[in-house]
Amino acid sequence: MTARINALTMLVLGAGVASTFSLMAFAGADQQDGRPVALPMYLWTALPYAVLALTTRFLARTPARQVLALAGAAGIALAGVGLLLDAFVLRPDPQASVTLLLLPAYQLVLAAAVVLVESVLALRRPVPPLV
Numbered sequence: 001m002t003a004r005i006n007a008l009t010m011l012v013l014g015a016g017v018a019s020t021f022s023l024m025a026f027a028g029a030d031q032q033d034g035r036p037v038a039l040p041m042y043l044w045t046a047l048p049y050a051v052l053a054l055t056t057r058f059l060a061r062t063p064a065r066q067v068l069a070l071a072g073a074a075g076i077a078l079a080g081v082g083l084l085l086d087a088f089v090l091r092p093d094p095q096a097s098v099t100l101l102l103l104p105a106y107q108l109v110l111a112a113a114v115v116l117v118e119s120v121l122a123l124r125r126p127v128p129p130l131v
Contacts, residue, residue: 024042024045
């Protein structure tokens with residue numbers, strides 16, 4: 001059961017980053033000068049997902065911590081993809097590209113909160129690693 005929760009968390013994070021990248025590519029196709037979105041921008045938007053993936057890999061060893069990681073992953077993925085979908089598809093705005101700069105910062109704050117709670121739970125009671 002516990003390995004399934006971590007696998008589901010990784011699936012949610014993978015779907016979130018894939019959706020984010022596809023929405024970024026969609027937004028880059030509409031630029032007037034025809035330049036695609038730069039690689040550092042893709043790395044910046046993938047950073048919160050990578051932080052939660054590492055948290056899931058190294059800190060989520062008990063069912064409570066795994067559910068916490070899954071909830072954080074779902075929150076980051078749903079909020080991020082939802083805001084990008086709104087900014088680029090549903091209500092396109094010429095200044096929506098600012099969303100690509102600010103959204104990962106807010107996602108990192110949520111990811112840092114998940115990491116802090118996970119580490120406090122890890123320090124509270126030592127648990128042997130999963131086999």
